[in-house]
Amino acid sequence: MKLPQxxxxxxxxxxxxxxxxPVQHIxxxxxxxxxxxxxxxxxxxxxxxxxTIDSSDARRDLGYFPTGExxxxxxxxxxxxxxxxxxxxxxxxxxxxxxxxxxxxDAVIQQIAKQNHGPKREGPxxxxxxxxxxxxxxxxxxxxxxxxITRNKPQINVQVNKAIHDYTPxxxxxxxxxxxxxxxxxxx
Numbered sequence: 397m398k399l400p401q402x403x404x405x406x407x408x409x410x411x412x413x414x415x416x417x418p419v420q421h422i423x424x425x426x427x428x429x430x431x432x433x434x435x436x437x438x439x440x441x442x443x444x445x446x447x448t449i450d451s452s453d454a455r456r457d458l459g460y461f462p463t464g465e466x467x468x469x470x471x472x473x474x475x476x477x478x479x480x481x482x483x484x485x486x487x488x489x490x491x492x493x494x495x496x497x498x499x500x501x502d503a504v505i506q507q508i509a510k511q512n513h514g515p516k517r518e519g520p521x522x523x524x525x526x527x528x529x530x531x532x533x534x535x536x537x538x539x540x541x542x543x544x545i546t547r548n549k550p551q552i553n554v555q556v557n558k559a560i561h562d563y564t565p566x567x568x569x570x571x572x573x574x575x576x577x578x579x580x581x582x583x584x
Contacts, residue, residue: 398584400582400583400584401582401583401584402580402581402582402583403580403581403582403583404578404579404580404581405578405579405580405581406576406577406578406579407574407575407576407577407578407579408574408576409572409574409575409576410572410573410574411570411571411572411573412570412571412572412573413568413569413570414568414569414570414571415566415567415568415569416566416567416568416569417566418563418564418565418566419562419563419564419566420561420562420563420564421560421561421562421563422559422560422561422562423559423560424557424559424560425557425559425560426557427554427555427556427557428554428555428557429552429553429554429555430551430552430553431550431551431552431553432550432551433548433550433551434548434550434551435548436545436546436547436548437545437546437548438543438544438545438546439543439544439545439546440541440542440543440544441541441542442539442540442541442542443539443540443541444539445536445537445538445539446536446537447534447535447536447537448534448535448536449532449533449534450532450533450534450535451531451532451533453527453528453531453532453533454527454528454531454532455527456531457526457527457528457531458526458527488508491504491507491508492504492505492508
């Protein structure tokens with residue numbers, strides 16, 4: 397017995413594709429950046445140094461005294477010298493009075509003249525340093541310097557710009573060149 401046979405034939409589809417590619421354009425504008433650095437603040441305070449020199453003792457050693465002190469000193473020395481002069485003249489007068497009439501005649505006056513003649517040196521002489529050592533007194537207070545620095549931070553400003561994005565999507569279009577088909581035949 398013969399059975400019928402089935403014969404199947406297929407035809408594939410054929411397509412013609414037309415493709416348009418997508419277009420994408422991206423642009424990033426540069427950011428705006430500003431930086432400024434304020435100057436630091438510098439403050440300086442100085443206390444000046446002070447030097448004091450006291451030379452009053454050295455001036456006294458050299459014979460320079462304040463005016464009031466000099467007047468008092470010279471007045472005292474003048475008074476003492478006047479008293480010595482009075483005492484000396486009284487002594488010379490007494491000496492002349494006691495020696496008078498004893499046949500000495502001019503010898504008493506000559507003796508008094510010899511006593512009063514020329515400078516009288518007192519004691520031994522040594523070298524004396526004028527002014528004396530340590531007679532000038534000094535005192536120094538050093539100066540002080542205070543420095544204050546105030547640091548200022550930099551100022552940074554950033555303005556970020558958005559990206560410019562332009563996009564055109566792509567397209568795909570197709571046309572069917574051959575339709576698909578299935579043919580079935582029964583053969584006896």
